[in-house]
Amino acid sequence: MRIAPGGTIGILGGGQLGRMLAQAAGKLGYRTVIFTPEEDSPASQVADETIVAPYKREEALKAFADKVDVMTYEFENIPQQTVLFASKDKPVHPSLQALKTSQNRLDEKSYLNRIGVPTTPFAAVQLLDDLVGEAPLLGFPCVLKTQRGGYDGKGQVLIRERTDMGRAYAQMLGQSCIIEAFVEFTRELSIVCVRGQSGAIQFYPVVENEHRDHILFRTTAPALISERMEQRAQTIATKIAEGLDYIGVLTVELFETVDGGLLVNETAPRVHNSGHWTIEGARTSQFENHIRAICGLPLGPTTQTHRAVMTNLIGDDIEQVADWQAQPSTFVHLYGKAEARPGRKMGHVTQVFPLDD
Numbered sequence: 001m002r003i004a005p006g007g008t009i010g011i012l013g014g015g016q017l018g019r020m021l022a023q024a025a026g027k028l029g030y031r032t033v034i035f036t037p038e039e040d041s042p043a044s045q046v047a048d049e050t051i052v053a054p055y056k057r058e059e060a061l062k063a064f065a066d067k068v069d070v071m072t073y074e075f076e077n078i079p080q081q082t083v084l085f086a087s088k089d090k091p092v093h094p095s096l097q098a099l100k101t102s103q104n105r106l107d108e109k110s111y112l113n114r115i116g117v118p119t120t121p122f123a124a125v126q127l128l129d130d131l132v133g134e135a136p137l138l139g140f141p142c143v144l145k146t147q148r149g150g151y152d153g154k155g156q157v158l159i160r161e162r163t164d165m166g167r168a169y170a171q172m173l174g175q176s177c178i179i180e181a182f183v184e185f186t187r188e189l190s191i192v193c194v195r196g197q198s199g200a201i202q203f204y205p206v207v208e209n210e211h212r213d214h215i216l217f218r219t220t221a222p223a224l225i226s227e228r229m230e231q232r233a234q235t236i237a238t239k240i241a242e243g244l245d246y247i248g249v250l251t252v253e254l255f256e257t258v259d260g261g262l263l264v265n266e267t268a269p270r271v272h273n274s275g276h277w278t279i280e281g282a283r284t285s286q287f288e289n290h291i292r293a294i295c296g297l298p299l300g301p302t303t304q305t306h307r308a309v310m311t312n313l314i315g316d317d318i319e320q321v322a323d324w325q326a327q328p329s330t331f332v333h334l335y336g337k338a339e340a341r342p343g344r345k346m347g348h349v350t351q352v353f354p355l356d357d
């Protein structure tokens with residue numbers, strides 16, 4: 001369905017991704033309404049309107065759906081019931097199916113393997129006995145993760161050896177988990193793609209991601225990889241998106257293995273931190289392309305215009321903002337968060353360079 005400019009886009013979630021989506025929507029001539037439980041959220045500061053209510057409050061969701069022409073979400077831990085309820089009234093992109101698949105690490109990795117996309121070996125863990133049975137088969141070290149709710153490294157613990165299993169299991173507080181073989185990756189990469197309502201799909205170049213304390217610290221675009229590996233990443237992203245009849249921006253986080261292979265770490269049914277560089281470094285940003293896709297407009301070109309390095313401003317990093325602002329060819333984005341807590345993403349900076357540098 002095509003939503004013409006002048007229409008209204010509903011965004012579930014009020015974080016920085018919602019903020020940058022609302023900014024892109026405004027540029028294209030759309031109005032935005034944010035639905036978030038948080039007062040004065042980063043997204044609400046730039047949107048036309050906000051409904052502040054818990055995600056499960058049905059009257060508020062109904063009021064939200066009534067105001068908008070199409071809905072999207074900016075993070076994957078939105079309750080499924082929220083999207084199901086809202087989608088009775090108005091279209092939601094990406095679909096509930098896409099959201100469900102990425103919300104649960106076991107469902108996600110099972111889906112990927114079913115469609116022939118490689119991941120690290122894994123097994124489901126409900127009981128300590130499952131862990132004790134499965135972990136030695138995967139080998140040590142291995143990583144225990146909650147199936148749901150994890151982000152920025154939360155809800156996961158590294159098991160170095162057999163004797164760590166009891167303590168690791170106890171940390172998960174009885175939640176359903178997945179145990180994964182540890183990947184000795186050489187680099188972490190990601191690919192951001194966008195699929196439109198016609199089924200057309202376009203890719204941003206594969207980028208390289210560096211994490212600190214499990215939080216994305218820096219993205220370099222493009223990653224220096226072979227044409228063959230670029231193709232392989234595109235093939236993987238296409239399989240995932242087509243299998244879900246996906247509409248919008250989809251991100252695939254990848255591990256490059258020692259033998260030059262690619263494994264999928266996880267997928268995100270949304271715009272992604274590793275795609276922020278596209279605001280200044282590509283013809284069309286990931287945010288604009290997500291809005292174009294969900295509104296049924298033609299996709300914008302994803303061609304890279306500048307080499308780019310994106311650095312997150314996390315917690316106290318915000319104190320260096322004046323130094324960044326004084327740098328040439330450097331674009332500072334702040335998210336309007338009042339308080340800088342450790343691990344909190346306060347903003348990001350993109351430095352651009354000529355492509356052939």
Ligand SMILES: Nc1ncnc2c1ncn2[C@@H]1O[C@H](COP(=O)(O)OP(=O)(O)O)[C@@H](O)[C@H]1O
Nearest residue numbers: 143150151152153154180181182183211214266
């Ligand atoms: N199986 C694994 N092997 C090696 N490193 C891992 C593995 N799983 C996660 N990591 C590391 O932890 C980071 C966060 O894990 P991820 O599964 O992406 O969860 P989150 O939802 O928190 O981003 C990854 O980017 C990677 O650096």
Ligand SMILES: [Mg+2]
Nearest residue numbers: 152253265266
């Ligand atoms: Mg991740």
